[in-house]
Amino acid sequence: MAVSSIPLNDEAALALYRELLIVRKTEEQLARSYAGGLVHGACHTYVGEEAIAVGVCAHLRADDAVFSTHRGHGHALAKGVPPHELIAELYGRETGCSRGRGGSMHLFSPEVGMMGTSGIVGPCILQATGAGYSFKLLKTDRVGVAFFGDGAVNNGAFHEGINLATIWDLPVIFVCENNLYATEVPFAYAAGNQDVGNRGPAYGLPSVIVDGNDVRAVYAAAGEAVARARAGGGPTLIEGKTYRTRAHAEGMREGGYRTQAEIDSWKARDPVLMHRQWLLDEEVAGESQVIAIENEVQSLVEAAAEFAKNSPYPDGATATQHVFSEAHNA
Numbered sequence: 001m002a003v004s005s006i007p008l009n010d011e012a013a014l015a016l017y018r019e020l021l022i023v024r025k026t027e028e029q030l031a032r033s034y035a036g037g038l039v040h041g042a043c044h045t046y047v048g049e050e051a052i053a054v055g056v057c058a059h060l061r062a063d064d065a066v067f068s069t070h071r072g073h074g075h076a077l078a079k080g081v082p083p084h085e086l087i088a089e090l091y092g093r094e095t096g097c098s099r100g101r102g103g104s105m106h107l108f109s110p111e112v113g114m115m116g117t118s119g120i121v122g123p124c125i126l127q128a129t130g131a132g133y134s135f136k137l138l139k140t141d142r143v144g145v146a147f148f149g150d151g152a153v154n155n156g157a158f159h160e161g162i163n164l165a166t167i168w169d170l171p172v173i174f175v176c177e178n179n180l181y182a183t184e185v186p187f188a189y190a191a192g193n194q195d196v197g198n199r200g201p202a203y204g205l206p207s208v209i210v211d212g213n214d215v216r217a218v219y220a221a222a223g224e225a226v227a228r229a230r231a232g233g234g235p236t237l238i239e240g241k242t243y244r245t246r247a248h249a250e251g252m253r254e255g256g257y258r259t260q261a262e263i264d265s266w267k268a269r270d271p272v273l274m275h276r277q278w279l280l281d282e283e284v285a286g287e288s289q290v291i292a293i294e295n296e297v298q299s300l301v302e303a304a305a306e307f308a309k310n311s312p313y314p315d316g317a318t319a320t321q322h323v324f325s326e327a328h329n330a
């Protein structure tokens, strides 16, 4: 999605709401589908964190490159993968964005600049740096974006990628989604410094901490970072403080490592509901207009799930196709 650049006008604010809903409703559909046995493989939902992908990707074009994580459905959707291609991929169908061969953690759609979700924590930081390097060599104004969790920031990839991007002034946005846990390990245990967005001065790049549940805050910070990168001003590190309100992955236990009170306190700051309330309070839209968007997105996602369910599985005889490039096979 590319709604516009800053400042946020009414049309863009409504477009952000629609995109938040697309991510939320698709994730809720996938959670139901997982429980119903339709999803093959793991399914890490992004519920509670939608404002980060939506606020960042609103500034991106199809020729910008996003590199993502194991929790990447929101990144793919916000970057422009349609819900029916995403759901079909998780159902293992030929109509999925990776032709049913990849599943949740191998979502690829180069046409819209979605350069992959990944089951490996960390490499997306280096891949985005590499994309930024090529964009700079090619003298374009394209940008590379890495989304990664708090679980990636004490990995060597973080240090190496951010340092290289800084010394070479690469057009890269590093977006840390700090949801306070890496699976069941609290960031409070894993890091001596509870902030990631204050590491910038140590590396020499601009860095900022934002409320990752506030789509307008993310939108503003990302708008500045993307504009700087396009203008040759180099990389930015953005930390969004957020929380996943579902289990680490569908089917996993919820209790034990975090309290219900903590989960509830974050649910009270739901990014979708917060933006909805802001639209109403600021009279950007009336209740009926907001409900119309909700109904439209609901129908879109239901139709996407239906499309996926009715799509064929790949033909077994084609198992070796679309795995390596055709040129490689020759």
Ligand SMILES: Cc1ncc(C[n+]2csc(CCOP(=O)(O)OP(=O)(O)O)c2C)c(N)n1
Pocket: 070, 071, 119, 120, 121, 122, 148, 149, 150, 151, 152, 179, 181, 182, 183, 248
């Ligand atoms: C290199 C590597 N080490 C360990 C794992 C196992 N693993 C899968 S998800 C995860 C936690 C990631 O936490 P974070 O980066 O904070 O993302 P979140 O799940 O919170 O969105 C780990 C350790 C992995 N996938 N890759």
Ligand SMILES: [Mg+2]
Pocket: 149, 150, 151, 177, 178, 179, 180, 181, 182, 183
């Ligand atoms: Mg985390």
